[in-house]
Amino acid sequence: MAILIVDDEPVNTLVLEQLLHQHDYKTISVSSGEEALDLLMAPQAASLYDLVLLDVEMPGISGIETCNRIRQMADYEEMPIIMVSGRTDEKQIAEGLDAGASDYTTKPIKVTELLARIRSALRYKAAVDERKIYEARLQYDLDLAQKIQQSALTPPISNEEIDVRALYLPSKKLAGDMYAWFQVAPDRYGVIIFDVMGHGVSSALITMGIRSILPGLVGNVQYPVDVMTELNRQMTFLFSGDDMHSYFTAVYCYIDTTRRRIEYVNAGHPPVIVTSEEGNCRLETTGVPVGMFEEPNYESKEIDITPNMTLHMYTDGLMECYSKDIDDGIRWLEKDVATHGLDFSRHIAEQLVPKIEIEDDLCLVTVKIT
Numbered sequence: 001m002a003i004l005i006v007d008d009e010p011v012n013t014l015v016l017e018q019l020l021h022q023h024d025y026k027t028i029s030v031s032s033g034e035e036a037l038d039l040l041m042a043p044q045a046a047s048l049y050d051l052v053l054l055d056v057e058m059p060g061i062s063g064i065e066t067c068n069r070i071r072q073m074a075d076y077e078e079m080p081i082i083m084v085s086g087r088t089d090e091k092q093i094a095e096g097l098d099a100g101a102s103d104y105t106t107k108p109i110k111v112t113e114l115l116a117r118i119r120s121a122l123r124y125k126a127a128v129d130e131r132k133i134y135e136a137r138l139q140y141d142l143d144l145a146q147k148i149q150q151s152a153l154t155p156p157i158s159n160e161e162i163d164v165r166a167l168y169l170p171s172k173k174l175a176g177d178m179y180a181w182f183q184v185a186p187d188r189y190g191v192i193i194f195d196v197m198g199h200g201v202s203s204a205l206i207t208m209g210i211r212s213i214l215p216g217l218v219g220n221v222q223y224p225v226d227v228m229t230e231l232n233r234q235m236t237f238l239f240s241g242d243d244m245h246s247y248f249t250a251v252y253c254y255i256d257t258t259r260r261r262i263e264y265v266n267a268g269h270p271p272v273i274v275t276s277e278e279g280n281c282r283l284e285t286t287g288v289p290v291g292m293f294e295e296p297n298y299e300s301k302e303i304d305i306t307p308n309m310t311l312h313m314y315t316d317g318l319m320e321c322y323s324k325d326i327d328d329g330i331r332w333l334e335k336d337v338a339t340h341g342l343d344f345s346r347h348i349a350e351q352l353v354p355k356i357e358i359e360d361d362l363c364l365v366t367v368k369i370t
Contacts, residue, residue, distance in 0.1 A: 033066030071100035176203030194250035235291030317360035
């Protein structure tokens with residue numbers, strides 16, 4: 001790492017080089033703003049310099065313009081730049097600082113002052129470098145966590161009886177929304193969608209914890225009231241403290257294709273929109289969100305499976321794509337479901353979402369039963 005000296009006067013450059021070498025600093029010198037910009041644009045150049053000492057008054061591109069252009073280059077937004085000038089008027093100092101200079105000193109060089117400013121700038125650069133290393137590690141961890149979370153998403157099921165698939169659009173790297181489905185018997189399926197309170201890492205960790213226990217839970221318990229009750233027990237056990245209280249909304253549907261019945265519990269979740277040849281309906285809330293109370297007393301309800309029935313299970317992020325008002329959002333959602341049918345998820349991904357900024361995780365599970 002080195003200090004880049006930019007000065008058109010050879011004597012000034014020589015003085016600065018000798019001074020800095022005496023204090024064990026490495027230097028590279030150029031005589032114009034154009035040379036400095038060419039040097040900084042070279043591959044990997046950002047990793048070669050700790051600091052720029054930049055003369056203000058030079059022929060061609062001035063020091064102030066050079067500083068401005070450096071700040072516009074990728075990787076140099078936080079590079080320390082100390083402007084060096086033979087003038088002391090406040091206007092020029094202000095122009096240099098407005099152009100992005102980190103600090104300012106005047107000629108003739110005051111050795112003690114210049115060295116102090118350089119030490120201060122290099123401490124700042126070291127802190128910036130340390131922060132960037134931390135951010136890179138954090139980004140790596142988030143990318144890995146995102147891959148792990150997406151690997152937990154259940155692949156589609158498609159057979160002669162049922163077709164289950166999903167659209168999953170997190171608003172950030174990690175999401176608090178999740179879905180899963182399980183074939184618990186040749187003719188029976190459990191399908192769940194849930195939305196953990198909050199966003200980001202904390203909600204994603206809870207989501208993955210819940211997702212990890214679902215296979216064993218659904219395989220052993222199956223029925224909606226029992227599934228929700230056990231999930232609630234797990235949540236209140238793990239997050240019972242005042243500073244850790246958390247909950248999630250969910251819908252769990254237990255689908256029996258032989259009996260042609262669907263049993264479900266809706267724990268404070270947006271209503272499932274059901275369409276079929278015999279008409280449409282909603283699977284409304286039957287209980288409180290999971291983890292909100294120790295003894296929630298969930299209630300299940302049943303509906304008959306009618307020809308070509310489709311369940312549209314979704315999180316509130318989808319409603320908010322239509323309207324911030326819940327009832328209004330559901331009405332618009334129902335209208336689009338009626339218009340697009342099984343192409344509804346494609347309509348969301350290709351037509352609706354690209355036109356808006358997603359503020360919340362968005363998840364849609366479509367269950368088609370023949």
